[in-house]
Amino acid sequence: MSRNQKRFPYSLDSGKIRKLSDEELRMILRAADEIIATGGRSMLTKILKGSKDKKILEYQLDKSPAYGAFSELSAEEVSNRVDWAIEHDYLAIEYSKKLPLIVFTPAGWEIEKETYTNELFENFREIMCEISDLERRKAFIEILKTRNRQVILLLLDKIAENGSESFIPLLEEWKIVEVKKVSGKIGGVINRIRGKNEQEQE
Template sequence: MSRKVNRVRFQLDTKNIKRLPHSDIRTILRAADPIIMTGGRNLLAKILKGSREKKVLELNLDCCPVYGAFRDEPLETVKAKIDWMIKHHYLETEYDYRLPLLVFSETGWEIEKDTYSDELLQQLKEITNPENHDFKEHLQHRDRGMILLLLNKIEQSGNPSFIPSLREWKKVDYKKVRKEIDRVIHSLSKGLS
């Protein structure tokens, strides 16, 4: 006989926020990324506020690029923005046993995928010696849709300086990604002739 699970209930309160600027939506989604299916609304609010709480620091959430982005706003306003994001289907909650955890909605993931691929593109631009850099392993286990978007952005840049990094990346990734990397290298090489 199984025991009834008492799920933690929550109520969304947007504090009458009618809309959020796109920059806030992107910021909240970026802050949610490291805690998808592991954290909830309160933890997300702590990341956005720049909390120095022990759990935030233990999980290295202070390394999130948007950590503390809303530090000057009252906590209740930050929570209301998160609730607005859930109410407007950018984020969703799923229960893991009894706790509600955050997940991306399809719309939210499309925005986060674009944001994160821009971030990765910038990081790749800054690599001076791809042979001695650990970016390859970092990219290998990422969402394939986001990786393909990143490769498309690299190709659209038309910048052949990405070719050494692409060649290094190709050494460690999966077959389908290697094929796409080859295609992008070929496309960027045309600009060298």
């Protein structure tokens, strides 16, 4: 291996951290979702700490729901928590050329899928309360079109289970612009909501 190809080394240090709360772990994984396979431990720490670092602002990572979640802690304490999540197989490090980047493990992704699904569901409900805001509806639908397919299918299951008929107008707007498989799923959710409400009215 040539000198130019030498990987940047890293070492984990969870300090005195013995266990993270469920909320702490969810926040770490939610922040990590913004930089999967593109950023490393240092950037993840900065997001959680609420850093004003130039790259954080340039890439709009300050928009993450987890930004500043650990703002009351020192950078070292935040880093210790990130490393704990790696040591306990919720996150992992994979190299891209020379750089060690954060990726999800299966265990971490299972937690993040649920967290992000719940977040999108709450966003969906908020949009329905402001249904007259055309620009916000369009922007939200564009976001949904770019999200992980597993998360979107879980979101639709949650909408089908908990959604009311008030969800249908936004679902129909979303259905028109989606790919065939997701569009078909949305259509099934609309029918399920309508059928559920018809049964309740009988």
